[in-house]
Amino acid sequence: MSLQYHVKLAPGDVAPYVLLPGDPGRVAVVASQWDEAREVASNREYVTYTGTYRGVPISCTSTGIGCPSTAIAMEELARVGATTFVRIGTCGTFQDRVRNGDMAVFDSAARYDGTSKLYAPIGFPAVADHEVVEAAIQAGRELGYPFHVGTTRSSDAFYALHGRPGSSFKGYWQSSWREHFEDLRRLNVVAAEMEASVIFVLARLWGLRAGGIAVVVDNVLKVSGPSGEFDPQDQFAHGGDEIEHLSRMGSEIVRLLSQRDGGRDATRGRA
Amino acid sequence: MTLQYHVKLDDGDVAPAVLLPGDPGRVPVIASFWDEAREVVRNREFVTCTGTYRGVPISCTSTGIGTPSTAIALEELARVGATTFLRVGTCGGVQERMKVGDLGIFDAAVRSDGASSLYAPIEFPAAADHDVVMAAVAAAETIGVPFHIGTTLSTDLFYTPQEGVAFGGYQQSWARETFEDARRQNVLAVEMESSVLMVLTRIWGLRGGAISVVVDDVFASTNEAGEFDAEATFDVGASNIERLARVGSETIRILAERDAARPG
Numbered sequence: 301m302s303l304q305y306h307v308k309l310a311p312g313d314v315a316p317y318v319l320l321p322g323d324p325g326r327v328a329v330v331a332s333q334w335d336e337a338r339e340v341a342s343n344r345e346y347v348t349y350t351g352t353y354r355g356v357p358i359s360c361t362s363t364g365i366g367c368p369s370t371a372i373a374m375e376e377l378a379r380v381g382a383t384t385f386v387r388i389g390t391c392g393t394f395q396d397r398v399r400n401g402d403m404a405v406f407d408s409a410a411r412y413d414g415t416s417k418l419y420a421p422i423g424f425p426a427v428a429d430h431e432v433v434e435a436a437i438q439a440g441r442e443l444g445y446p447f448h449v450g451t452t453r454s455s456d457a458f459y460a461l462h463g464r465p466g467s468s469f470k471g472y473w474q475s476s477w478r479e480h481f482e483d484l485r486r487l488n489v490v491a492a493e494m495e496a497s498v499i500f501v502l503a504r505l506w507g508l509r510a511g512g513i514a515v516v517v518d519n520v521l522k523v524s525g526p527s528g529e530f531d532p533q534d535q536f537a538h539g540g541d542e543i544e545h546l547s548r549m550g551s552e553i554v555r556l557l558s559q560r561d562g563g564r565d566a567t568r569g570r571a
Numbered sequence: 572m573t574l575q576y577h578v579k580l581d582d583g584d585v586a587p588a589v590l591l592p593g594d595p596g597r598v599p600v601i602a603s604f605w606d607e608a609r610e611v612v613r614n615r616e617f618v619t620c621t622g623t624y625r626g627v628p629i630s631c632t633s634t635g636i637g638t639p640s641t642a643i644a645l646e647e648l649a650r651v652g653a654t655t656f657l658r659v660g661t662c663g664g665v666q667e668r669m670k671v672g673d674l675g676i677f678d679a680a681v682r683s684d685g686a687s688s689l690y691a692p693i694e695f696p697a698a699a700d701h702d703v704v705m706a707a708v709a710a711a712e713t714i715g716v717p718f719h720i721g722t723t724l725s726t727d728l729f730y731t732p733q734e735g736v737a738f739g740g741y742q743q744s745w746a747r748e749t750f751e752d753a754r755r756q757n758v759l760a761v762e763m764e765s766s767v768l769m770v771l772t773r774i775w776g777l778r779g780g781a782i783s784v785v786v787d788d789v790f791a792s793t794n795e796a797g798e799f800d801a802e803a804t805f806d807v808g809a810s811n812i813e814r815l816a817r818v819g820s821e822t823i824r825i826l827a828e829r830d831a832a833r834p835g
Contacts, residue, residue, distance in 0.1 A: 408679070408698035408773075420756055423766075425679035425722060427698040434705065440740070451696060451773065487691055488774050504679070504722060507757050569668070571757045 304376035307348060307361060308341040311380045314350055315357035317554040318382045320373065322389050322495060324362040330388070331360055340496045345369055348508040353551040356558040363387075366456055367415035367498035376447060383567045386432060387499050387512030388550035390542070391452060391491040392520035394484050399516065400537040401550060403447035404438040404490050406512040409497040412455040416501040426454070427476075428502040431557065431566070432511025439552035443546055451491035452512070454497035459530070463521075467526030481521050492520050507571020509557075513549055517544040575647035578632060579614040586628035587708065588655040588823040589648055591641070592815075593764060595633040601659065601816040602631055604617040616640055624820040627827040634658075637727055638686035638767035645771050655826060657703060658768050658781035659819035661695045661807060662760035663725065663789040665753050668813055670785060673805050674718040674818060676707045677760050680766040683726040687770040697725070697769040702826060703780030711782075716814050721759040725766030736799040754831035761789055778826075782818060784811045 303309045319330060326348040331337035337351030345364030352358060361377060363370040374385065391404055398404065409426040411417070416426065432448065440447035455461065461480050465473035484492075496512045503510030517536040524530045557566070573581045590601060595618040602608035608622030616635030623629060625668040627675040632648060645656065662675055669675065679698040682688065687697065704720070725792040730736055731750075732743040753761065772779030787805045794800035 407701055408696035410692070410696060411694040420694050421681070423682035424698045424756060425681060426700055427679035427696055427722075429721065430678050430701060430704045430708075433701050437701075449701060451698070453694075483692075486774075487695055488776050489695075505755075564757050 304379060306344060306372050306530060307346040307376045307530070308343040309348055309376065309380045312442065313340045314348065314359040314377060314380055314382050314384045316381060317358055317557060318385055319358070319360040319550045319554065320363050320385055320387045320499065322363055323362065323363050326543060327360050327362050330550065333547045333551055334358060346373060354555050356555045358554050360552060363495055365495050367454065370495045371415045371498050371502060374499060376384055378506060378508060383508050383565070385499055385503055385508065385510040385551050386550055387496055388546050389493055389495065390517045391493040391514035392483060392518045392523065392535040393491055393516050394489050394520060398448050400518065401542060402516045403440055403445050403508055403545070404452065404516060405447050405449045405451045406491065406496050406514070407433050407449055408451045409500050410451060410453040410489060412453055412495055413495045413497045414456055414498050416498040420501055420505060426497040427504065428445060428500055428511040429503065429509040431560065432509055432553065435553045435556040435560065436511055436513055438556055439549050443552060445549060448490050452491040452493055452496050453484055454494055455492065456494065458494065462524055462530060464528040466524050467530040471546050483518065485521065491516070508567050513546065515546045517542065527571040536537060573664060575644050577615060578610045578617040578619065578647045580619060580647065580651045582651050584611050585619065585630040585648060585653050587653060588629055588826065589653045590629065590631040591634050591644065591656055591658045591825065592631065593636050593660050597812060598631050598633050600812055601819065604605060604816045604820055611765045627819060627824045629809060629823050631672055634764055637763050638684040638725070641764045642686045642767050642771065645768060649775060649777060650789065655703065655778040655823070656768055656772055657819055657822055658765055659815045660762055660764060660781070660783040661786045662762040662783035663783040663787045663792070665724065665750055665758050665789055669719060669759055671787065672811055672814070673785045674711055674716050674786065674814065675723060675783045676704065676711065676718050676720045677765050677783070678700055678704045678720055678721040679722045680769050681722060681724040681758060681765045682770070683724060684766045685727050687767040691770050691774060695770060697766040698773060698777035699769055699780040700772065700787055702829065703778050703822070706825040706829065707780060707782050707818070707822045709825050710818045714817050714821055716818055719759050721757065723783070724758050724761040724764050725754050726761060726763060729763065735793060735797060760785065769790050782822070783814065784815045786811060
C-alpha cells in the first residue's frame, strides 16, 4: 500500500503542501520558480515535482482536466502524506469587474461536477479552508497582483452550456443553457473552471486543507463572437506571464502557510 | 417603500452589522451585554434592538426558527442598510469533540433547507464570508471560549423522522443515518438557519457568517425512558447564551476595527 496506483508516488515523495495545476506540462514551469526541484514521478496525466521554495518543502502534481482524475490525485496524494492542497489553474470569469490576467482567489465552488456528488450529497458545501484563503489574500497583496475573492463554478463540461449555439460541435445546443451563464453572473459567481469543487469537498470531508487560485484568461459571457462560435485557441488570453504569476502566487501561499504553521501539523484535531 | 412589511424597520433603525439569533426572547439578553441598547420594534417573531457595543454601532434581530422566516428577515434588513450578518444561535454537536458549551464557528453549511434552493441552485455553495470567519476566530480567542471551525448542517427539520424522535413513531429510511452520515462528512453541528444566511449574503455581495453554542449531543438527546427529550437533554442555560452574546458582539467590534484600518 505504499506506491500509489495512478500517481506512482510513495510516502516521502511529496511535501505536506502540494500545488495542483491541471496541465502536466505546467508542473516543470511551476517548479522552475523554486530554489531546487526534481521530477519524482510521471504516469498518465500525473506529473509530480518535489523541491523547496524559499526554504519551504513543496510539491506540485498535475491533476489532468476535470474532477474524476482530480479526485484520484487527491486520494493518492493524501495517502502519501499531503495535507494541504492548493489548486493553481486558469479560469474564465462571469463578472465585468474581473479582467484577463487578474487572479481569482476561490473561497468556495458551485458543484456542477459529477465526482463530488459520489462522495457527499449535493447540499454539502464546497468551501476552501480559511487559512488557505487568508494566505492567498496575503500573497496577492505582497506580489501586487490584482485579485478577486469569491465563488468559482466547477463544471464537468468545457464545450457545453454557452448561451447560444456555437460552443458544442455541430451547433448542438439546449434551451436550458440560454441563461446559465447569466444566472451565474447574477449569483455573484466570479470564475469558471473544472476542478475546485471536488478538491474543496474532499479536503473538507477528510479534515485536510484546500484552497485555489486561478488566473483569468477570458470572460465567458463575451468570449463567443458575433456568430456564437467558441474558439478558445484564439479567444483565450495566454499572453505570457500569466502562468509565471500563477506559479509565484501558488508557491508564496505555501510559504506563508508554512510560516503560519510553524512546524505544527496544521490539520491536527480537524477530523 | 421604507418601512419593511414583516420586521417593521425603517432606514436608520439598524446598524450596518446585525446579530441574528432565532429566538425573539434572546434579543434583549444579547443586547444586555452592550454599552447601551434600545428595543426598536417587535412584530411576529422579529424583535430588533439597536445600540452600541464598546463604541461600535450594533443591532440584533431575531429570525424565528428556520430558513423561511430567516430569508424574510435578511431581505428586509438588507433593504434598510444592514451589510454584515452574523447568526448567533444554538446547535447540536455531531462530532464527539463538540462539547456542550463549546462554540461552532461555521465557515460553511450543508444546504438541507428549502428556502436557499428557491434562490440559488443547490450546487451553489453556502460559504461564510472570509472576513467574518477570521473576526469570529479572533473574538473567540479574545473572550476565551473553546471553539471549532467547520461545517454546519442546516436543516428545515427539528423533529427528524428517526426512531423515537418524530411524533407517533413516524420514520423514514433515508433519515435513519442522517447524523451518522454528517459525522462521517466531518460536519461539526446541526442547526436550522445558517445555510440561507450564507447563500443570500454571498449572492448579494454582503457579508455573512454564523456562530453557535453547542447545547446538546445529537446522539444523546434521549431521556431515561429512551425518548427524544429536548427539554431534559438540551443545555440552554444563561452561561451558554452569554458566551454567544459576548463572542458575537466582539466579532462585530473586530470587523469594525479591521474595516476602519483597511486601505481605500
